[in-house]
Amino acid sequence: MTDESAKIRARDVSVFYGDVKAIDAVSIDISPNYVTAFIGPSGCGKSTFLRCFNRMNDTISTAKVTGLIELDGEDIHADRMDVVQLRARVGMVFQKPNPFPKSIYENIAYGPKIHGFAEKKADLDVVVERSLTRAGLWDEVKDRLDDSGTALSGGQQQRLCIARAIAVDPEVILMDEPASALDPIATAKIEELIDELSGRYAIVIVTHSMQQAARVSQRTAFFHLGKMVEYGPTSEIFTNPIEERTKDYITGRYG
Amino acid sequence: MSPITLILIAMGLGLAGWLTGRAKAWSFQSSDPALRSASRPVYHAWYVALWVVIPVLAFITIWSVLAPQLVTQSVLASPAAAQLPAFGFERDAFIGEARAVAQGTAPAVFNVEAEALVAPFREAIGRYKIIGIIVTVLIALTCGGLAFLRLRPDFRARTRVERTVMMILLLASLVAILTTLGIFGSLVFETFRFFSFVSPVDFLFGTFWGPDTMVSPEATDPSRYGAVPLFWGTIFIGAIIAMIVAIPLGLMSAIYLTQYAHPRVRSWVKPLLEILAGVPTVVYGYFAALTLAPMIRDAAIAIGITSASTESALAAGIVMGVMIIPFVSSMADDSMAAVPGAMRDGSLAMGATKSETIRKVLFPAALPGIVAGIMLAVSRAIGETMIVVMAASPAANLTANPLEPMSTVTVQIVKLLTGEQSTDHPATLSAFALGFVLFMVTLALNFIALRVVKRFREAYE
Numbered sequence: 001m002t003d004e005s006a007k008i009r010a011r012d013v014s015v016f017y018g019d020v021k022a023i024d025a026v027s028i029d030i031s032p033n034y035v036t037a038f039i040g041p042s043g044c045g046k047s048t049f050l051r052c053f054n055r056m057n058d059t060i061s062t063a064k065v066t067g068l069i070e071l072d073g074e075d076i077h078a079d080r081m082d083v084v085q086l087r088a089r090v091g092m093v094f095q096k097p098n099p100f101p102k103s104i105y106e107n108i109a110y111g112p113k114i115h116g117f118a119e120k121k122a123d124l125d126v127v128v129e130r131s132l133t134r135a136g137l138w139d140e141v142k143d144r145l146d147d148s149g150t151a152l153s154g155g156q157q158q159r160l161c162i163a164r165a166i167a168v169d170p171e172v173i174l175m176d177e178p179a180s181a182l183d184p185i186a187t188a189k190i191e192e193l194i195d196e197l198s199g200r201y202a203i204v205i206v207t208h209s210m211q212q213a214a215r216v217s218q219r220t221a222f223f224h225l226g227k228m229v230e231y232g233p234t235s236e237i238f239t240n241p242i243e244e245r246t247k248d249y250i251t252g253r254y255g
Numbered sequence: 256m257s258p259i260t261l262i263l264i265a266m267g268l269g270l271a272g273w274l275t276g277r278a279k280a281w282s283f284q285s286s287d288p289a290l291r292s293a294s295r296p297v298y299h300a301w302y303v304a305l306w307v308v309i310p311v312l313a314f315i316t317i318w319s320v321l322a323p324q325l326v327t328q329s330v331l332a333s334p335a336a337a338q339l340p341a342f343g344f345e346r347d348a349f350i351g352e353a354r355a356v357a358q359g360t361a362p363a364v365f366n367v368e369a370e371a372l373v374a375p376f377r378e379a380i381g382r383y384k385i386i387g388i389i390v391t392v393l394i395a396l397t398c399g400g401l402a403f404l405r406l407r408p409d410f411r412a413r414t415r416v417e418r419t420v421m422m423i424l425l426l427a428s429l430v431a432i433l434t435t436l437g438i439f440g441s442l443v444f445e446t447f448r449f450f451s452f453v454s455p456v457d458f459l460f461g462t463f464w465g466p467d468t469m470v471s472p473e474a475t476d477p478s479r480y481g482a483v484p485l486f487w488g489t490i491f492i493g494a495i496i497a498m499i500v501a502i503p504l505g506l507m508s509a510i511y512l513t514q515y516a517h518p519r520v521r522s523w524v525k526p527l528l529e530i531l532a533g534v535p536t537v538v539y540g541y542f543a544a545l546t547l548a549p550m551i552r553d554a555a556i557a558i559g560i561t562s563a564s565t566e567s568a569l570a571a572g573i574v575m576g577v578m579i580i581p582f583v584s585s586m587a588d589d590s591m592a593a594v595p596g597a598m599r600d601g602s603l604a605m606g607a608t609k610s611e612t613i614r615k616v617l618f619p620a621a622l623p624g625i626v627a628g629i630m631l632a633v634s635r636a637i638g639e640t641m642i643v644v645m646a647a648s649p650a651a652n653l654t655a656n657p658l659e660p661m662s663t664v665t666v667q668i669v670k671l672l673t674g675e676q677s678t679d680h681p682a683t684l685s686a687f688a689l690g691f692v693l694f695m696v697t698l699a700l701n702f703i704a705l706r707v708v709k710r711f712r713e714a715y716e
Contacts, residue, residue, distance in 0.1 A: 087606035
C-alpha cells in the first residue's frame with residue numbers, strides 16, 4: 001500500500017548482522033497520523049527494522065543496512081543527513097526503561113541541552129514541565145524533580161523515558177516493546193499515553209502482544225522470519241487477514 | 256632429618272589407611288539397591304586416610320618444637336653437663352656446638368669443653384627420635400583404627416570428607432589473614448617502642464628528618480625525627496606528580512579502549528597496556544634513574560634552572576605515574592563497561608554524539624568506580640619502593656619544587672633497615688613507625704575505595 005503523505009518511506013530495506021540476514025527487502029510507508037504496530041514472533045526482526053528508522057543499527061559494528069529509507073522525502077543515509085539531527089527528529093523508547101542515573105529534571109533537560117533548544121533555566125523549566133505533563137508524569141513527580149530518575153517505579157521510569165524523548169520535540173517516536181518489562185497497570189498507563197500522543201507524533205511501536213497492537217494501533221505490520229508478511233489497517237489484520245501465516249499467528253497457531 | 260622421617264611415616268600410614276579403608280568399603284558393594292553403600296569406596300578410603308594423616312601431622316608439628324627442648328633438658332640433667340659454665344654466652348655456645356656435632360651438621364667441636372656433651376646429645380636425640388616414631392605410629396593406629404571401625408555401608412564418608420576439605424580450605428585462607436594480623440601486631444609493637452623515645456607529636460608534625468644511626472646522644476633527639484618532609488615527599492611524588500601523569504593518560508586510554516577502539520585494536524592494545532603492570536619495578540627504577548632523571552636535569556639546566564638535581568622528585572614521579580597507568584585504566588575500563596549499554600543507547604537515541612554520551616552519561620555513571628580505581632592507584636603509588644629507592648633522594652627536603660631531590664617514607668625505611676643496625680636503636684625503630692603510618696594510610700585508602708566500589712555496584716543491580 002502506498003501513502004503519498006507518508007512520514008517514513010522504506011524501500012527494499014535489508015539488514016545484515018555479519019553474514020546473517022535479519023531483515024529481507026522490507027518496504028513500508030509509515031503514516032504521520034497513526035500509531036503503527038509491528039507484530040510477529042520473537043526473533044522475526046521487527047525490533048531490528050525499527051532501529052533502522054533512527055539509524056541505531058549504526059551503533060552495532062557488525063550490522064549493515066541496505067535499501068532506501070526516507071524521512072519526509074529525505075534519504076536518512078544521505079551524506080547531508082546528520083545522524084544526530086535525525087535522532088532528534090526520530091525519538092526512541094526502549095524495551096527496558098533506561099533513565100540516566102541523574103535527577104528527574106536532568107533526565108528531561110538532557111536532550112534540550114545537548115541540542116541547544118533551551119539554554120536558560122527558565123526555558124528548561126518550561127520544557128521539563130511540558131514534557132512531563134504530556135507523559136502524564138508531572139503530578140506524580142513535580143515535588144521531587146531533584147530525585148534520581150532511577151528511584152522511580154518501572155512504569156514511572158518508562159514514562160520518564162517517553163517524556164525525555166518528547167522533550168526534544170521529535171516528529172516520530174519509535175517504541176521498542178515499551179511495556180514488556182512492566183506490570184499490567186503500568187502497561188495500561190503506557191497504552192493510554194500512546195493514545196494521547198498519537199496525532200501529535202507519528203508513533204511506531206514494536207510489540208509481541210497482539211492485544212496491545214489491537215488496542216493502541218491503527219496500522220499493523222506482521223513480520224515473520226525477517227520478512228514483512230502483511231501490512232494494513234489494524235482492524236483488517238486482526239479480523240480479516242489476507243495471508244495464511246498472519247491468520248495462523250493471530251489465531252495463536254504459532255509464535 | 257627427624258621431621259622428614261616422621262612425615263614419610265605419616266604418608267605411609269595414610270596410604271595404608273587409604274588401602275584398608277577402601278578394601279573394607281569394597282565389601283559393602285552390593286547389587287541390592289536397598290543395601291547400597293551411601294558413599295563410594297574411595298570416600299571411605301579418604302576418610303580413614305585423613306583420620307591418620309591429620310592427627311599425625313598435628314603431632315609432628317608439636318613434636319618438632321617440643322623434641323629439641325626435651326633433648327636439651329635431658330642432656331643438662333646428665334652428669335656431663337655439671338661442668339658447664341652456669342650462664343651466658345659460653346654455655347649456649349657449648350650446647351649449640353655439641354648439638355650440631357651430634358646431629359652431624361658440624362664436623363667437630365671447636366671448644367674442648369663441648370666434647371663431653373656430644374655423646375649425651377647423640378644418645379638423647381636417638382632416644383627421642385624413637386619415642387617420636389612410636390608415638391606417631393600409635394596415634395596413626397588409634398585414630399585410623401577408630402575411623403576404620405566406623406565404616407559401614409550407611410556411613411556418610413562422602414559428607415565427612417567434604418567437610419574436611421572445607422576445613423582445609425578455610426585454614427588456607429586463615430593463614431593469609433593471620434599473617435596480616437601478625438604483621439600489623441609487630442608493627443604496632445615496634446612503633447610503640449619507638450614512641451617511648453620520640454613522642455608521636457614530634458614524629459608526625461616535626462619538619463626535620465635526620466636520624467642519627469650511630470650510638471650518640473643525638474640518637475634520641477626527638478627533633479631529628481620529624482617525618483613531615485617524608486610524608487610530603489611521598490604525597491608529592493606518589494599522589495601528585497604520579498597522578499598528574501596517570502589519571503589523564505589512564506582515563507583517556509580507558510575511554511578510547513571501551514568506546515572508540517575497534518574490537519581487534521582493543522584485543523591488542525589492552526594486553527599490551529596490562530604488560531606495563533607486569534614490568535618489574537626495578538626496571539622502571541633503571542629507567543627513572545638512568546634515562547629520565549638526567550634528561551630532566553639537562554632540560555632544566557638548559558632553561559636556566561641550575562639547581563636541578565639528578566635525584567629530582569619529578570623523574571621518580573613521572574615514572575611512577577607511567578607504572579600506575581594500567582591500574583587507573585583497567586579500573587576505569589571495568590567501571591565504564593559496567594554501565595549498562597542501555598544507558599549509552601538511550602543517550603545516543605536522544606541524538607547525543609559519542610563524546611557527549613561519554614562526558615554526560617557514561618563518565619558520571621562510572622565515576623565512583625573510577626574514583627575508587629584512582630584511590631587504589633594512589634595507595635599503590637605511595638607504597639611503591641623500588642622506583643623511589645633508585646630515582647629519588649635519600650635526603651629529606653621539604654620543598655614544593657619538583658626539580659629538587661626529595662625522599663619518601665619507603666626510601667627511608669629501606670635506608671634504615673638495610674646494613675647493620677641495632678634493633679633497639681630509635682633510628683631503626685623509626686622505620687617501623689614510618690611503616691605503620693604507611694600501612695594505616697594505604698589500608699584506609701583501600702577500605703574507602705572498596706566501599707565506594709561496592710555501593711556503585713549495587714546501583715545497577
